[in-house]
Amino acid sequence: MDNDINILWKEIVQDFSTASALWQLLVIGSILAVSGLLNWHLRKQIQAGRVNVVYKMLLGGIQRLFFPFVGFLLLVIARYSLQHWMHVGLIRLAARMLLAMIIIRSVVYVLRYVFSPSAWLHSFERVIGWTVWVIVALHIGGFLDPVLQVLEDVQFSVGKQKLDLLLLIQGGLTIIITMLVALWLSRMLELRLMASEKIDSNWRVIMVKLVRMVAIVIALLMSLAAVGIDVTMLSVFGGALGVGLGFGLQKIASNYVSGFIILMDKSLHMGDIVTIRGFYGMVGELRSRYIVLRKLDGTEFIIPNETIITDVVINHTSAAHKAKVPVSVQISYASDLDLAIKLLHEVGRTHERTLRDDNAVEVIIKSFGQYGIDLQLAVGVLNPEEGTAKLQSEVYYEIWQRFKANNIQIPYPQQDVRIISGQSALNAAAE
Structure with a gap:
């Protein structure tokens, strides 16, 4: 057993036979109560909105760590302040337990911040919690050093290099922690960039992707160097990747390059309504390899x-996010055409989403149909990506009401059927 752990347990056993244990429990309880009250006050401040919005997300993470961190800090101060007059074994033990809580909450916060909530993330959080608590239990029980020695004794060779199981575990943890920290920092920069209104939306997406790529590469190189792996070994991997791109991954590489071209030439923006190969919808996301086209039904x-890049893309949205919504209607030949055109103009201009421009509403005569005159009302609106089905329904309903009130008839298909008697049909056939 570790000498420090052995001394700690001897102190704890001795303290329970004296008043020192009661004083330590009183100090620990007071410190936990003070930390809890301060944590409650901080949470109330965040919920009341008295904190700057820019730092609200960062304070949300601090709030998760505030209670164990303040408690740990106060316990350390109490330990060094009281150790000259009494044993502080229980205080040291409580400080180590709070330190384990800080580690668990820090890792879980970073995971939840970097990755979207999912079942695997929830399970991984449990694995992290149990792993940290098991390590703490082994350390407190004095079994951690023997376990580490057993892992170090398990050795094997990879080429000319000798490795042991402990080194592999340490290397894996180093890589994981470095990558998580890099992703967390890149995520913070991404949110700041995406919230900036002074930068074009496409350039924001480009900068976000570059920041994440650079962060991952730097984190990978730093973690490999920390583990002791020669970075020049990556040249072999780079050559293999180049061969793979030449044979089987050219489509993937093409999609990635095309994504950056689309963002840089500003041919598409998030929120544009487009038609691509017959698929109609709104550009919801611009990813490195693909775009997400979202229909109005979800x-x-x-x-x-x-x-x-290679196909024809129809963009129904202008740069100012304006569009004309067509509403087709037919009137009978007996109806007043001038009055119908006037009523359509009035209906288009009175809708709440119609632009207040002179050319926002247009009415044209499309054709003279089989049953009536085909008219089309075009209504100019802002932000068509918000949906136009409800607008068309409301406009159609108002047209129906106006036409009924002004005796404008909407025709329906009619057919004249002539019945010829049998004798008349025979006479017609004989002639």
């Missing part, structure tokens, strides 16, 4: 970026 299409 259906999503995943379209590779290469398709957008």
